[in-house]
Amino acid sequence: MERGLVVIGVACAALACAGAARKSGPGAGEEAKRKGAETPREEVSGFDSSRLGASALKSPAGAGAETLVDEEDVDGLGPIAKITATLPTEKRALAVREIRSGDFWMNARQFVVAAKHFRNALAIDAANFPIRFRLAFCLHSSGDAKGAIDEVSKVIETAPRFVAAYQLLADIYIAQKDLAKAEEAVTKAVALASGVPQTELRLAQILRMRAEAGSGQEADAQKAKAAEILARLEKRVPSRSVVGIEVRRELALVKYGQIGRDFFEAGEALMNGKPADALKKLDEIVAKQKDFVDAHHLRGVALSSAKVNRSADAIESFKVAAKRESLLAVGQIYYERAEMEDAEAWFKKAIALDAKYQEAHYALGLVYKELGEYEKAVGAWKQAMWADRNSKIGKWAATKVQVLTGKLRALAEGEVVDPATERDIGQKFIETVSREWGLVDDEVQQKRIERIVARLVAVSDRGAESLRWEVRIANKPAINAVCFPGGKILVFKGMLDFVKQELDDSDDAIAGVLGHEIAHASLRHGVNKAKVITARTATTALGSPIMLNAFMNGFSRTNEFEADQYGVLYAYRAGFDPVAAMRYHERMLIKKEIPQGLGHPPHAERITRLRDYLLELRGKTRSFKLGLAALEKGDNARAVHHFELFLGVFPDSVAARNNLGLALHRKALIKVPQGNYKKSTDIDPTAKAPVIRFRAMDVKRRAKSFSTLGAGPVAKPVIDRPLLREAVAELQIALKSDPGYVAAHVNLGAAILDLDVDSDLAVSHLQTALRLDPANVHARCNLAVANLERGQRDIGVAALRKLVADKAGFADAHFNLAVAHDRADEKSDAIKSYGRFLEIDGTSGWAKIARARVAELSK
Numbered sequence: 001m002e003r004g005l006v007v008i009g010v011a012c013a014a015l016a017c018a019g020a021a022r023k024s025g026p027g028a029g030e031e032a033k034r035k036g037a038e039t040p041r042e043e044v045s046g047f048d049s050s051r052l053g054a055s056a057l058k059s060p061a062g063a064g065a066e067t068l069v070d071e072e073d074v075d076g077l078g079p080i081a082k083i084t085a086t087l088p089t090e091k092r093a094l095a096v097r098e099i100r101s102g103d104f105w106m107n108a109r110q111f112v113v114a115a116k117h118f119r120n121a122l123a124i125d126a127a128n129f130p131i132r133f134r135l136a137f138c139l140h141s142s143g144d145a146k147g148a149i150d151e152v153s154k155v156i157e158t159a160p161r162f163v164a165a166y167q168l169l170a171d172i173y174i175a176q177k178d179l180a181k182a183e184e185a186v187t188k189a190v191a192l193a194s195g196v197p198q199t200e201l202r203l204a205q206i207l208r209m210r211a212e213a214g215s216g217q218e219a220d221a222q223k224a225k226a227a228e229i230l231a232r233l234e235k236r237v238p239s240r241s242v243v244g245i246e247v248r249r250e251l252a253l254v255k256y257g258q259i260g261r262d263f264f265e266a267g268e269a270l271m272n273g274k275p276a277d278a279l280k281k282l283d284e285i286v287a288k289q290k291d292f293v294d295a296h297h298l299r300g301v302a303l304s305s306a307k308v309n310r311s312a313d314a315i316e317s318f319k320v321a322a323k324r325e326s327l328l329a330v331g332q333i334y335y336e337r338a339e340m341e342d343a344e345a346w347f348k349k350a351i352a353l354d355a356k357y358q359e360a361h362y363a364l365g366l367v368y369k370e371l372g373e374y375e376k377a378v379g380a381w382k383q384a385m386w387a388d389r390n391s392k393i394g395k396w397a398a399t400k401v402q403v404l405t406g407k408l409r410a411l412a413e414g415e416v417v418d419p420a421t422e423r424d425i426g427q428k429f430i431e432t433v434s435r436e437w438g439l440v441d442d443e444v445q446q447k448r449i450e451r452i453v454a455r456l457v458a459v460s461d462r463g464a465e466s467l468r469w470e471v472r473i474a475n476k477p478a479i480n481a482v483c484f485p486g487g488k489i490l491v492f493k494g495m496l497d498f499v500k501q502e503l504d505d506s507d508d509a510i511a512g513v514l515g516h517e518i519a520h521a522s523l524r525h526g527v528n529k530a531k532v533i534t535a536r537t538a539t540t541a542l543g544s545p546i547m548l549n550a551f552m553n554g555f556s557r558t559n560e561f562e563a564d565q566y567g568v569l570y571a572y573r574a575g576f577d578p579v580a581a582m583r584y585h586e587r588m589l590i591k592k593e594i595p596q597g598l599g600h601p602p603h604a605e606r607i608t609r610l611r612d613y614l615l616e617l618r619g620k621t622r623s624f625k626l627g628l629a630a631l632e633k634g635d636n637a638r639a640v641h642h643f644e645l646f647l648g649v650f651p652d653s654v655a656a657r658n659n660l661g662l663a664l665h666r667k668a669l670i671k672v673p674q675g676n677y678k679k680s681t682d683i684d685p686t687a688k689a690p691v692i693r694f695r696a697m698d699v700k701r702r703a704k705s706f707s708t709l710g711a712g713p714v715a716k717p718v719i720d721r722p723l724l725r726e727a728v729a730e731l732q733i734a735l736k737s738d739p740g741y742v743a744a745h746v747n748l749g750a751a752i753l754d755l756d757v758d759s760d761l762a763v764s765h766l767q768t769a770l771r772l773d774p775a776n777v778h779a780r781c782n783l784a785v786a787n788l789e790r791g792q793r794d795i796g797v798a799a800l801r802k803l804v805a806d807k808a809g810f811a812d813a814h815f816n817l818a819v820a821h822d823r824a825d826e827k828s829d830a831i832k833s834y835g836r837f838l839e840i841d842g843t844s845g846w847a848k849i850a851r852a853r854v855a856e857l858s859k
Helices: 011-015 029-033 089-105 112-125 129-141 145-158 165-173 179-192 195-213 216-236 241-255 259-271 275-287 293-304 313-321 324-336 340-353 356-369 374-387 390-403 420-438 445-459 493-502 507-522 524-538 545-552 557-573 581-591 604-620 623-633 636-649 654-668 721-737 743-757 761-772 777-789 793-806 811-825 827-840 843-859
Strands: 469-476 482-483 488-492
Touching: 089 129, 089 340, 089 721, 112 129, 112 761, 129 165, 129 469, 145 165, 145 340, 165 179, 165 195, 195 241, 195 324, 241 259, 259 275, 259 293, 275 293, 293 313, 293 324, 293 493, 293 827, 313 324, 313 390, 324 356, 340 356, 356 390, 390 636, 420 469, 420 482, 420 488, 420 811, 445 507, 445 604, 469 493, 469 793, 482 507, 488 493, 488 507, 488 743, 493 507, 493 581, 493 777, 507 557, 557 581, 557 604, 557 636, 581 604, 604 636, 623 636, 623 654, 636 654, 654 743, 721 743, 743 761, 743 777, 777 793, 777 811, 793 811, 811 827, 811 843, 827 843
Parallel strands: 469 488
Antiparallel strands: 482 488
16 A cells, blocks of 8 residues: 555544544554564555444444444443343353453454454354454454455345445455455445545545556546545535545645655645745655646745745746746735736736636736726726625625725614723723733833833824723733723733744734734724623623623624724834734744634634735825826826825825825816916925835835926816815814924915915915025915015015026926016016926926917917
């Protein structure tokens, strides 16, 4: 028998049904030889004789099958009283004694001696098929194939629905290398024991062995049938169970032949968090068989793992594999590097191989979303939905479409717990914890987590002004943390120890955990949990041990995913590495730690969702640059959208706030008629978001410059005053955050001038800008316009002439000087200034106005 093949044989399916299945290795023959038994045939059954009692003789075939049931258990070997129940007392006692002796020697693997005792028992009760089954097994194990076949055939005659007999018969025929008869026997066992995975696995193994021994169409058909059986089993049995592992191993052998064993072992190493071991084996495989596509793909997975982190080599390996999954993997590496054009190209290549490849359509949508190509993103996600709307990815795609299009489902409303009650609940929990569990007295660690919490709370959605945040370290070894209502956070000592041992004692990792807990409080998950608990148990006191236990069982899956994603957002805002939260769960998965709390999703799911969100978050930080690009193109509506997205990530960014105010201002100026002055406005291109790195490599950064442009007119002759007031409000918020922010003073002065409500306030902001930056051309230009519009023409014109003398290439000053001459009917000076403006700016909407005025003035 080939080494490593675990064949689930004689009575093994029946044993599994009785909860007594055990796996044995292929060295049973050597063990029997050491114990003095007659040397048996090559061990192929995998049957463990120590479990051969009545429990092994229960047939799983269902109604009508022979079943042995009895209360009496002889030395833990299974009940036997029913076996001899019909005999006279004296014979019954003698039969029981012989059966006990036979079971004893069988368990000692002395099969020849055991067979003699079973023959003695059969001499007393010849019609008893369980005794005859034992005898057949012992004959088989001692190498007497003919005798074993005779006895097991008699068992089948007596009990035609006894599944274990067919399994034993198959084992005997395998030992005789008669695989056709072995298949016939196991096929009958499968028919009788419907749904028993071990029996079906055995049939697939026999079919695979027949295919390997044969050739031609018949062998191909046998291999195909084995693959079909195994594919069904793979869906049914738990992947990490003994049978599940054997199913995957057998599938590898069916697909790839004997080299499949090494391939399977490489896959297991990868699944067990040992990519370096997997890579070593895969390197050997591809060296032997260069065209082994799946091995190249798996090698790429190992190379791209966080521990190995050789993404360039991974890409080459994936390219050799050239499967749709491989092309997708290449695209994902480029996507994580933020190399969007390459990512898009490889996702499209994967789709070209399979037009319904859901994962590739979904990933392509993410690329388009990050690039700001929203219609394409929606189209890609809809393709993913159509591939399989009910799958996990289909549901994710549907959610993305809803969020992007704004067509969200309404949320159910509930009762309100006011802030006072919320704080009261949290305080009672902390008191209960201190009393029941005790707190860690470690001033250094306490100050450390307080410092981290303070940074996170400062950027959360409910700051210190909303909740009285408090954090304590519980003296518990569990790897966990919990947040109670009112901002009361409990960190378990076991979590801090885990971070110290597994994650280099990283503040980033602790921030990921604490950010998650702060998000629970910010999103009022604890309040809702308390309402549910009190609704179920109306007499339960707030903060009681019963309620504490209910809280420790976790929030809903939806709440946990929400807290994960808001938690990394807070960590990112606070200046921590947001990817550390994902790394935390990766280590938990490798260490096989079970998520604490019944509502917590598995670590693998949380890793997947966090990665998806972090990539989306990275895309939102790109919105700042997309907003600048939109301003350059005069697409003010899109610029507003992009800057609002960026402020959703970094609400304290004064640069984004300034640009949002500018975009709103420009959007409000629906049309600027001829004869109006042009207010200068400042774009701030300086906001920088920390890079979100998924790999230990530098992310490519492409520099791009953005010039300051004026607003061009559009169709309707209307100023959108409410929108312009929004622009003023945004700029005022920016100045509240940073009173010395020159660009915001310039832009606010211009917006107030267009709003025409308080010219003195506009002048005041412009003068402040000039005090802060005397050389600021935009402030000088706007202040000149303010004086012109207030009737102080001489001051305004003088200021503009000084400006064009100092900055001859500043187009706005030439345009406004032209308008001032035009309004005073100084035609030649107006034409001259318009001409200078057109030399600098010949394409904008303002250029159209300038040309029209030159044409009219030249008549």
